[in-house]
Amino acid sequence: MRSFSRRNAIRTLVLLTGGASIAATARAVAGETAPLALKGYDPVAYFTLGKATRGLADIEYEWDERTYRFATGEHREAFKADPVRYAPQFANYCAMALADGHVVDGNPEYWMISDGKLYLFGKPVGPDLFKRDLAGNLGKAEENRFLVDKN
Numbered sequence: 001m002r003s004f005s006r007r008n009a010i011r012t013l014v015l016l017t018g019g020a021s022i023a024a025t026a027r028a029v030a031g032e033t034a035p036l037a038l039k040g041y042d043p044v045a046y047f048t049l050g051k052a053t054r055g056l057a058d059i060e061y062e063w064d065e066r067t068y069r070f071a072t073g074e075h076r077e078a079f080k081a082d083p084v085r086y087a088p089q090f091a092n093y094c095a096m097a098l099a100d101g102h103v104v105d106g107n108p109e110y111w112m113i114s115d116g117k118l119y120l121f122g123k124p125v126g127p128d129l130f131k132r133d134l135a136g137n138l139g140k141a142e143e144n145r146f147l148v149d150k151n
Contacts, residue, residue, distance in 0.1 A: 037066035041108035044075035094122035
């Protein structure tokens with residue numbers, strides 16, 4: 001059996017890191033882009049305008065393997081400065097469905113902000129259902145977060 005030394009660990013880490021950057025470069029060269037987040041809606045607008053607002057194709061920013069679009073350059077800069085603040089919780093998935101143990105795409109038109117975080121829902125009734133037991137639903141959705149990682 002071969003021992004795993006610190007030197008071997010460093011080599012493995014270097015190879016993995018290099019492989020990831022090569023893959024990202026290959027994707028860019030091949031013309032592939034990251035999937036569109038929020039179906040093209042501006043994540044910052046939910047907080048600043050209080051409504052779902054479509055972003056523009058010429059004002060984009062890639063973060064966390066997704067491409068985000070923005071209605072204004074100021075919104076893009078705000079997102080760049082603090083993407084975790086503005087990105088939807090549970091990626092682009094319905095928070096209520098996730099609380100129920102299902103993975104359903106969220107619709108950017110059905111949303112809510114709670115405690116400074118953006119949540120998406122698959123149906124118009126989603127926000128109201130989620131609010132009925134906010135703490136319980138948040139807890140269940142967090143417990144089921146692993147379902148999102150499988151998709």
